[in-house]
Amino acid sequence: MTDAPVTIVIGSAGRRLYLIDWFRAAFDTLGLSGRIIVAENDASSAAASYGDETRLLPRYTDPAYGEEVLRLVDEVEPRLFLTANDFELMQLHVNSGIADALRDRGVFVPGVSAAWQVGCADKLRMAQMLEDVDVPTPKTVKGSDLDLLTDVGENGEFVVKHRFGSRSSGLAVVTGGDVDEAVVNSAKSVPPRADRTDPRDDVVVQPRMPGSEYGVDIVSSLLDPGPLTGVFARRKLRMRAGESDKAVTVDPGPFREASGKIARAAELSGLIDVDMFLDDQGRASVIDINPRFGGGYPFVHLAGADVPLYYVSQIFGIPIDEGWNQYEAGVISAKYQETRVTARGSQEISDSSTAVEHT
Ligand SMILES: Nc1ncnc2c1ncn2[C@@H]1O[C@H](COP(=O)(O)OP(=O)(O)O)[C@@H](O)[C@H]1O
Ligand SMILES: [Mg+2]
Known part of the structure; x- marks a missing residue:
């Protein structure tokens, strides 16, 4: 020591x-x-x-x-x-x-450039930014611009969600004929925003992506932002409160190209969490980026990846071998609950009328 x-x-x-x-x-x-x-x-x-x-x-x-x-x-x-x-x-x-x-x-x-940080919070802007750097992403329109959504067949499926949302807020999956009504419903729960006149501006609609959903952690050096140094992927098996609850690690190969483009464009330093779909032909498309450790990182850490070790080694100039970005595919992990005491001697009264926090 x-x-x-x-x-x-x-x-x-x-x-x-x-x-x-x-x-x-x-x-x-x-x-x-x-x-x-x-x-x-x-x-x-x-x-x-x-x-x-x-x-x-x-x-x-x-x-x-x-x-x-x-x-x-x-x-x-x-x-x-x-x-x-x-x-x-x-x-x-x-x-x-x-x-x-x-x-x-x-x-x-760690994080992404200020422009990408803004994009990560705004699903409409993110779709545009991804298209600009040739990363496949579903066509995304505002709830108030549904006429831009071509090919709205009665049977096609669409996802309606909050434009600035997280944890699946305002989410609905509907068929073509029900998109209008779903937008109006989702708009009822968008948070207020200054200068916004139509709450449907804060709802987005996308075609529902076929295939399976994956969480992908992509990592760049803290010392040299941009080039990829790690890609870790897991298929989501169960979601709970908008977070992966059970997942299986998979080979990151199919996600590498999109990850590299995002890392470069976003001037990535460190780790970010990206939601992707993989279609029948093995093509990846991106639906969401969380520019931080996301709830899916534990699944790849427990399979062998070690980003905290990578960070600490870079920051304090202590070389480590490449093992930090290797992990075993086919590992299934599931989350569970724990509780710990966080204060003593509190004067909170148990039957007080103060609101319970819902997260
Ligand atoms: N276009 C889409 N196609 C299929 N599923 C989707 C699509 N958009 C969202 N979803 C589903 O809804 C979940 C939440 O959407 P997402 O865009 O990741 O928003 P957030 O995580 O910020 O709430 C996704 O994890 C996915 O399961
Ligand atoms: Mg998401």
Whole structure:
């Protein structure tokens, strides 16, 4: 063990305690004395007290958020600032632009370019960006532009979903004749947005892709963004709360070409999670990109991939062999539930009328 502890910050890990475990394991493997600071908004979340130290950050919507992140970074001097939350990524890379300020301080902030970060949150824009770089993706139109959806036969199947959604929000699968009604229904639950007049503008419609659905993690170097250094794929066997719940690892070959194009165009550094379909001819098309560790990473990690080890080795300049991007195909894993105490002496009254949080 070297003496001086090295520090990383993991933000909004929420329920993903395995990420903290696997970064700890990476420090151990490389013989580093590492300190993991968990930054959360909710002091009693499962992850908040699971790191070596906890720091509370304001909500991402709070104007003080950017300033507080910089204050935290100046205090603890991490080499990596990682977050598993889409809203926090948007704050870091786009709204506050502090991802660049962090990089100027020598902190690695994995992710995609600001333009792709915006695209990842907007399914209409993403479809356009993917088409522009020749990555197959279903034709995507706004709920208010259904006349652009050619070939709407009565029996063709379509997917209706929230344009800025996540975790399958506003999702419906319908046949051609029912698209109008499904758009109106989905539009009822879109969140409010300034300057938007027609809520159907925030709903998108796509043809339903044939074939099976896969989750693909694609990885680029933190030191040299763009070129691919890893592609890991699993076929989704069961979904729960918008996340893969059971999956089987598969050969990444069919996904490599689309992954390479995305990584290059998005100036990728680190890992992102991509939803793809594979048709009968083995052609991949992309339906969704989550620019962070997604809920599907555990399935490839448990089959042998090790992205936390790759990150730590790159950041601290300790060479490792290529084993980190190898995994075994045909491994099935399933998630399960755990619970841990996250606060004591709380004054919360059990029958209080305060609202229960639904996530
Ligand atoms: N065009 C499509 N064809 C087939 N299935 C789809 C399509 N779009 C979405 N789905 C299904 O709906 C799920 C959620 O859609 P997705 O675009 O990934 O949005 P998000 O994960 O952001 O809610 C997908 O995982 C997939 O199972
Ligand atoms: Mg998705």
